Amino acid sequence: MKLKSITTATLTLALTASMIGCSSKAENSDSGAAGTGSKQTTLTIMSAVQTEKPGGDIEKQIAEAYMKEHPNVKIEFMGVSMNDMYKKISVLAAANQMPDVFTNTPEFMYNVYQMNATEDLSKLLGVDYLKEFYPNVIEESSIDGKLQFIPWTSTPQALIYRGDLFEKEGLKAPETWDDFLAAAQKLTKDTNGDGKPDQWGFAMIGTRNTSGGTRFLPVLRSFGAEEVRKDANGKWVTDLDTAKAKDALQFYTDLNNKYGVVPPGVTETGFPEAASMLASGKAAMLISGPNALGTIISQNPDMKGKLYSAPIPMKEKHSATFGLLGYSISATSKNKEVAADYLKYLLNNENALKFTEATGPLPTKAQLASSPSLSAPDKAGFVKALQYAYHAPTISTYSQFYDIVAESYQVLLASNSKVTADEAMKKAAARANELIAKEGK
Incomplete structure (x- = not known):
């Protein structure tokens, strides 16, 4: 909330x-x-x-x-x-x-x-x-x-999508990230005939803050990586430097950088902007909590009955925050x-x-x-x-992990970025390990 x-x-x-x-x-x-x-x-x-x-x-x-x-x-x-x-x-x-x-x-x-x-x-x-x-x-x-x-x-974080647009295109709620990408590509289109897209598949929240970070973490976990967890010996460790974490970051940022299914200005798109994109018909999908339904409908009452929800798509498993x-x-x-x-x-x-x-x-x-x-x-x-x-990790510095992952996707989303997913996640893991080291003192 x-x-x-x-x-x-x-x-x-x-x-x-x-x-x-x-x-x-x-x-x-x-x-x-x-x-x-x-x-x-x-x-x-x-x-x-x-x-x-x-x-x-x-x-x-x-x-x-x-x-x-x-x-x-x-x-x-x-x-x-x-x-x-x-x-x-x-x-x-x-x-x-x-x-x-x-x-x-x-x-x-x-x-x-x-x-x-x-x-x-x-x-x-x-x-x-x-x-x-x-x-x-x-x-x-x-x-x-x-x-x-x-x-x-x-x-809980889930996928909000335009049910009416999905039905019109013969699409079902995406179960996997491959399904999600296919739907996002089909729903990114020029609806007014001027030769330029005016409807996009996914309203990504790309700001570097808790709002953006909390939406990326379930995506990360859906790929099988965890920002911080306890290992078999009860010690805090991070998966941010693993191949699964890098794959999650690469896919997420490629939605904008490679596939073009995200509206322009993603690094400045926070929750209010993303919700408005669905309300105005500019975007067809959004990762958010159920409170977003009321926000969207309050802006455009015609959206009532058109908004559907589904669990966040999976690579290895579905994931959500409480x-x-x-x-x-x-x-x-x-x-x-x-x-x-x-x-x-x-x-x-x-x-x-x-x-x-x-x-x-x-x-x-x-x-x-x-x-x-x-x-x-x-x-x-x-x-x-x-x-x-x-379950939220009980490490006392957990709130700082939102910024760690948000920095990672923001640097890749930047228009002039030459940073790779591997480099971004190495830096993220280094920051995470600094917090873990402090936890043990």
């Missing part, structure tokens, strides 16, 4: 600095489970979703409904963008001023765990309740069997039972589907996969992609 700039949202009263300082305190903390006490409990939630629309509005509506059913509970939100969330958590944890509930992800949960800032949700929520979720999603949200955050939504986002309960919270009760309410089937239908990201309960809205062509590929999702 890409989350935007900082805003602060409050349902009843704005959070002030003094409120943050006493965020884990209730007006009366002996109320026990929600609804059992007569005195009021204040539950503070630091939410990244509050910085988004319509997600923040839907989350507020759910909280308002909960408070109506539990008049002794008052919920207050603090909106912090995902770009600033990790830093904010670190500051508040160091100052012992954590809110009751806060946004967390697999990429950051080890850092928070080392701060002793999270409560084990396995005990609070119960084993039977957790059986409702995809087992690999719960595993991805846990450390040593202790659930660090309840996984609320998942935005893209999990959820909530942790602070270890210092005095309202843990109330917080757990609210989180169960937030993730109940009705609310989970309501949030998905309004925003795009998938629910994380296995039983909801058969819901009509998730079995439709636009979402079905994302649901299927979840079974191919890989």
Whole structure:
């Protein structure tokens, strides 16, 4: 999920600095489970979703409904963008001023765990309740069997494609990268008769940032190479200097450099630009999460019903990121039972589907996969992609690997580049090994 700039949202009263300082305190903390006490409990939630629309509005509506059913509970939100969330958590944890509930992800949960800032949700929520979720999603949200955050939504990377154009050309969803290339070439064409292409097969996100890096990593892994992994001896190693990694990079950049199935200006094409290309009919395929569906349709409502999804094509195997986002309960919270009760309410089937239908990201309960809205062509590929999702490496410097791979494809995509895939991956492996060496110190 890409989350935007900082805003602060409050349902009843704005959070002030003094409120943050006493965020884990209730007006009366002996109320026990929600609804059992007569005195009021204040539950503070630091939410990244509050910085988004319509997600923040839907989350507020759910909280308002909960408070109506539990008049002794008052919920207050603090909106912090995902770009600033990790830093904010670190500051508040160091100052012992954590809110009751806060946004967390697999990429950051080890850092928070080392701060002793999270409560084990396995005990609070119960084993039977957790059986409702995809087992690999719960595993991805846990450390040593202790659930660090309840996984609320998942935005697995998959292939979004124009189903109407595929059907018109007699094409099927690409299973392999060879299928993908053939489809991209057939869909790159001159539609207005001026002798120049005005429709391209693939809207590649070629910027050197996390947005671009997270889309290339599943491609890399689909070729059988991993940016960083543990070997049989439990030591961190990288596959970036292997033939499979070089093949992945060569193929990916050749889509632009050799085959010409990517619109011009690829190194400046970020997610907003790529989504607009599909919305305007300039491109037919895009690698992204399900949130992109809403972005595209909001720009061009005529695209509703024309967008399909499928797992990212394979060389050796399909691959996807989990893209999990959820909530942790602070270890210092005095309202843990109330917080757990609210989180169960937030993730109940009705609310989970309501949030998905309004925003795009998938629910994380296995039983909801058969819901009509998730079995439709636009979402079905994302649901299927979840079974191919890989666990994020737990190396503390993992976020830097996005830049490592992004630098590699950017240097090859540059119009005047004379760098080879072999040279680019040797440099990438060198950078990766520097991080691995630091990890061991």
